Amino acid sequence: PKVAPVQVIIVPIMFDKTKKEVLEQAESIRIVLKKDFRVEIDTRDGYTPGWKFNEWEMRGVPLRLEIGPKDMAQGQVMLVRRDTGEKVAVKEENLVETVKELLDNIQENLFTGAKKFLEENIRETSDYNEFKKIIEKQRGLIKTYWCGSEDCEDKIKEETKA
Known part of the structure; x- marks a missing residue:
């Protein structure tokens, strides 16, 4: 309002x-x-x-x-x-x-x-395979680690469509 x-x-x-x-x-x-x-x-x-x-x-x-x-x-x-x-x-x-x-x-x-x-919709993981499972099956946000490189970012985008 x-x-x-x-x-x-x-x-x-x-x-x-x-x-x-x-x-x-x-x-x-x-x-x-x-x-x-x-x-x-x-x-x-x-x-x-x-x-x-x-x-x-x-x-x-x-x-x-x-x-x-x-x-x-x-x-x-x-x-x-x-x-x-x-x-x-x-x-x-x-x-x-x-x-x-x-x-x-x-x-x-x-x-x-x-x-x-x-x-209720924030998930946390430090495992990449678990990260992919969460992306596939649940909605919301995921707290996780990232190495900071564009190559890793591109791989994540390609594999998870995120």
Whole structure:
């Protein structure tokens, strides 16, 4: 989330009768959030909310904010985390604080998961035959010794396709 070009995407849930009101509310939320976060609104016509949800998830936006007429009537929005898919209803008066907490939590969650994945996928060997077996059967990184010559590097590349 700290490096995401867009940290929060607002996806208005629009119907013909309430489109104007929902878009106005989405814009007012964007104005409030843009003081602290990188935020955009997806106002494109011709796409369903589900299609937009999927597209922004594939783009890597960490937090999705959904707002529709029912949410407006209750004075709330729905926030959806990309990392867990968890949905939470948030009152508008708590929005900035909740978005900050969620983005911090997502950052920590992603970092912890990446660190664990890295640690679990580092192999260590000092034997060249074992090195070749690891390359062939497992993914991840291998810590090993190397003589430092280009000839050795070329041999490793040729024999292991690494």
